[in-house]
Amino acid sequence: MNARAKLACLAVLLLLIPALSGAATRLPAPEKFSLKNGITVYYFKSAALPLVSFRMWIRGAGTANEPADLEGVANLTANQMMKGTAKMDADAIAEAVDFLGARLSIGASDEYASVNGESLKEHFPRLLEIAADCLTNPVFKDDELQKERKTRLDSLKAVKDNPGSAVRYYFAKAYYGSHPLGHLANGTEISLPKMTTADLKSFHQKYYRPERGVAAVVGDIEKQALLDLLNKTIGLWKPAGSAAPAAALPPLPKRAGKKLILIDKPDATQAYWILGAPGYPLGDAITPQAVVMNTLFGGRFTSWLSTELRIKRGLTYGASSSFQTWPAGGLFTASSYTKNDKIGEMLDLVFDLMNKAKTGFTAEEIESSRNYILGQFPPTLETNASKATAYVRLMFYNLGFDYYDKYLAGIQAVTGASAKDAAAKLIPQTDYVLVVVGKSAEIKKQLEKYGTWTERKITDPGF
């Protein structure tokens, strides 16, 4: 093509830009491929940069399906899948991925395992080959398991040196108890020593199944080239040939009354806390008003929590609240930290705000929250990886590709009354779990007024 023709094409394209830019706000519709072995792949071409992103979720291969005594086996299985296959040992896999300048990881979430990969377009075929090899042919070597086990056990010890990290582990255990969502993905000092390569093989065999895979590829790759590549790689993965085991999470725990846990860390100069209570399930009709409400309560910089604790009083660097959702239920959490002698003052403020939330928000606050959510939405689907993740997530949870359109329309429709209802329903008043990690000698007295605390030392085994 000569230079003049190029310029002509360019001019035509530039004219199209204003008309198209509005459409780019939401998720563009992908093409769908169904591979013979049952894997569904969504594809969207984006050639803005010479990159390709791959995402795949495998239903059931997450922590939710771990045997109760093998907490952490899902994540360890995922980890060990990249530590040796029939063709390559661990070093060869690391070298191959690093040589491409690519990123590849396999990890276990709660209801699924995920494979994330991205690379320059010229390296993508090789990257997908490596990913498919790890997915389908892992060998689970004992020496690799020993190494990783040791690393995980040692990392667990290091977590306790950092109260900001430790509080999350303690909270998960305190809130969920024996529910699978309370499983520590990296295992515990009790479960890790028990795990054998046979456990990993069995978990892999049982839960890694192509017919349970949902994948997406977004980036600078042509459709036919991608199809050929998929058929040569993950398309060759053989279906298990047996009925798939159940994969859904049991309902989340209910909460009646307060549960107060204090973890004594004598060298801490700040006290860290997380408060949690039941939220709402994924896809629930309350979603838009809950999001608008939480944005105001603790979801952004000018939120009530951040304004009262940080902006007005300088008690902390950060204070926030959020919701997490699953089909089986949801969780509300609020968290912050402050120096030891201020923890009582801080928690008083937090409980006051939780109480005040019942009375609702001003019309200006509601409008601001809606604008904020709508204005900050487009960047969440900007990159190849975020689009690919969105395709997989929406299909995995059966939410439909128009989910975000409906969600954003829902946000626009939230009123003061509906946000107030959401606060009344979802901001806990009396039924919650509160975990504090700090120096007991300096904070215990300040905490007594909230109720009876169960106190443990950070050096006690486990969380």
Added chain:
Amino acid sequence: MRKKLFLFVPVILVCSAFVSAAFRKEDVKVHKLDNGLKVLFVEDHGIPNVALYTFFRVGSRNERPGLTGVSHFIEHMMFNGTQKFGPGEFDRKMEFAGGANNAFTSDDMTGYTDWFPAAALEPMIEMEADRMQSLLLDPKVLESERGVIASERRMSVENNNDAILAENVRATAIMAHPYHWDVIGWMSDILSWKREDVLAYYRTYYAPNNAVLILVGDFDGPKALDLIKKYYTGILPGLPPPAVATVEPPQMGPKDVLIRKEAQAPSFEMVFHAPNCTSPEFFPLSLLDLVLLNGQSSRLYKRLVREEQLALNVGGGTQESIDPLLFTISAKPRPGTDLAKLEAVILEELDKVKTQGITESERQKALNAIKSGFYFGLQSINGKATQLGQAEILYGSFENLFTQMDQYAAVTLAQVQEAAKKYFTENNRTVGKLIPQGGVK
């Protein structure tokens, strides 16, 4: 839209293996106002949002004892009121318009990063221009924000053993240059900054001639420039800020830092003085950093984490900086690890590079990582604004972003080995160890 443009600019690809087809130097429009403010524009209509980034050439490098941490403190105070917009109003107005922001301070720069829907362009430009010139520093708000910074220091340093060690090692390795202290500053300075000193510092460094403005996203270039002229033209330039005169003297022998503290796991860090990013030696050393530390196949990861199992992880490397800073190797030792052994193994690996160099395959691997890292960094309007701003501050011009890849590609194996020999010497080294109290020998 941008994906189509990709098809029409292949000529440049032939000249350079690295230059991006979809994001080129020519896509960046530059304008300089009479008061010295440099403005970079990149129209990008992929999403209906704009990234407006303001970078000031000020960081902890410009501070002095008694005022350490003040660059970062002003970053916080920039959200706390001007004559026109009262305390907190910047964030309230911005969030009401659908925007969000953050800010960061480093050794060399302070950046204000705003992301908002296209319709909010004018109010955002108005508020950014306003806080460049008329910060209030209300005494009551100043005291409250002082508490926030103290909390940030407690969280990021005092309750984090690796950070305590890193701060001590930096302060030991760097004796004279202001890189001696961390960006957060010393706690006693945080608790005693005086308003008049903070104000004088703000007036010195917050001026249009000491800043660069970057707009990337969904706007019309000429209209955006008109808005910038409308709000920024009236801001008077400041005197050129004083140069940082202190030059770190050569280190004359190895230094050691030992910290004993209650902990479950030890911490370890080894540093060497390293060249600044505009030094010709920076690129070989930076490439070597990837060979030693990038990914699970890197030399130090393989040796320390996989083979000897002395550490849980290892990281660090060079840092792009205006003045010479450090090459850092920080490892998280396993609880109970013999730190002398850990140190010896690292030194052995560095010696291998000094005596045998790196392989061509390692060089190629590093270049692949650099190339993909470059594109990974350009996937969003925010990423583009960040890359442009950092290149502008650190290298003096955004154009460097588009030649950096070629500079890396030109690095030879011999240059890498020479850099290792020159910098990884005993006299140039500081080693820090945090030992759990009552624990490891």
